[in-house]
Amino acid sequence: MAHDLIALIAHYGLFVVFINVLAEQAGVPVPAVPTLVVAGALAAGDRLPLPGVLLAALAASLISDTGWYLAGRRFGGGVMRTLCRISLSPDSCVKQSELRFQRWRGRMLLVAKFVPGLSTVAPPLVGAMGLRPGAFLLLDGVGSLLWAGAAVGVGYVFAPQIDRVIDAIEQAGVVALQGLAFLLVLYIAVKWWQRHRLLVSLRMARISVEELNDAIAAGRNPVVVDVRSSAARLLDGRAIPGALLADLEGVHLALADVPRDRELVIYCSCPNEVSAAKAASLLMSLGYRNVRPLQGGLEAWQEAGYPVATLPAEHSGAHDRVA
Template sequence: MQQLIDLFDQHGPLLVFINILLEQLGVPLPAIPGLLVAGALSADGRLYWPTVLILAVLASGMANFVWFLAGRRFGIRILALMCRISISPDSCVSRTSNAFTRWGAASLLVARFIPGLSSVASPLAGAMGLPAGRFVLFDTLGTTIWAGSAIAAGALLHRQVDAVITALESIGSLALLVIVSLFALYITYRWLERQTLLRFVRKHRIDVVELRRLFDKGQAPLIVDVRSASLREGDPRRIPGALEMELEEVRHMLADVPKDREIVFYCSCPNEASAAKATRLLQQQGYTKVRPLIGGLDAWLAEHPQADAANDDGQPLNHPA
């Protein structure tokens, strides 16, 4: 542990740069502890905080611009990759797109403060067509606020940070074991939470073949698109006749639908997370024939590449390039 502290004392700004760059590229290495330690060392006169801040903003900006360009190039599809990197893959699409819908570019100012959103906000900004200059401006401001706050907190609490470091030094390698164990417990909790959702989806799901069969028999269920508004704007294709609503609107917008009516929810998020949540919500309200579409919109489009996505008058939409 002492060797690690000495290394940080000598090369703190560089370590912060590498840590933030890797974190923003998708490696699960939290950057806040390093910024707190850098702030504490700056308060003790052992580091120059402006250098740390500049390198933090530079590292974040480099990684975020790479993801921004990926979002510009691949569109909404890049979010599937990003959300598999995220610790909370099943909810990061909807949460990030909802934030972007409400606040636009200003969401980049707060994205770094919200776990699970910071790495996804940049590709979403690119996918939604935010101008590059505007992205760089808001991303830089947001990162400066975030990193500056962490450094300032470390400086203000430098005595407490020093006490924690001293305590960690006293227990040596056991400290690293405790930290790794806590992180492993958190990952395990998230994994178990995700498995619960997956079991629910497998138990109640409907696939595109069965849904197509219901269409052909003239027994089409009520189909509901629960993608966020920004995701629908980025990809306007949909299943013919689908109603569009936010996940938060499901409860009251479907309140007048008979509880024995067959309803199918779909989204474009990993593991059909939003569709599964909507299904569970209505089941808790007493609805008996509610199911998520396995594979979501992507599965439907794969089976029906020409006649699947339609606008309100039933005419096929052109697939975006």
């Protein structure tokens, strides 16, 4: 069974490498690293050309990544949010990707393929953020070559040992498959439990977009706070009119002059309003008595047809107020 993989790669060669890498980078859950490792081992035995393996992997990565990059440029942050909704950690996917971009900018492409959950998200993110095509192709090409080279290199250097491991897996047969299946189920269960614990810890009353609109129309003048990251505001330059822009970590500083009994509504753009709920929890711990996250966030507000303002580029930072 395991040797079938070697036979398949040896027979169809670079085509298998190309298709596997293309599919994985497109988001299909078919890991390409085992194929690249085996291809490296075959290259060590002169059964596949080493430069050809690397070029096939590089071409497949660039084709798939360029498609996501163009989708990001065309459709903006919506593409990334769609990808994150189908991830095992949707509550942190968008936020973590935005923070990595905020820190590394386009250089994140150099390491994206080594970071679980970031490989497919990075190209549309940098596209939505406006990274130039030339810079994208250079950085993504180098990152793809580093990733493929690492996997192929492992196979090339440890070719004899890899063959023994494959033999051991084949001899274990059903037991090995059951073990791998158990580890996969365990991983999914752990991720689900982590997410469940996070959502339980942030369980609190939300305010709907209709209730917020009614409160504004009735003259209650709630303080609306946007706790999206600077990168998220660059991705989506819309905001609720009159909202105060604040960093999640410094939201209490932005509200230092606001009375503790003032009505506060916090919104973000992440799934399950996680950032808004975290900000609300922090503010309540500091004595603010009337704080609620906005259910559905900015997206729900706009979908309901309520007015939005466009952020000028210079107002993407914190402690500004939207006109």
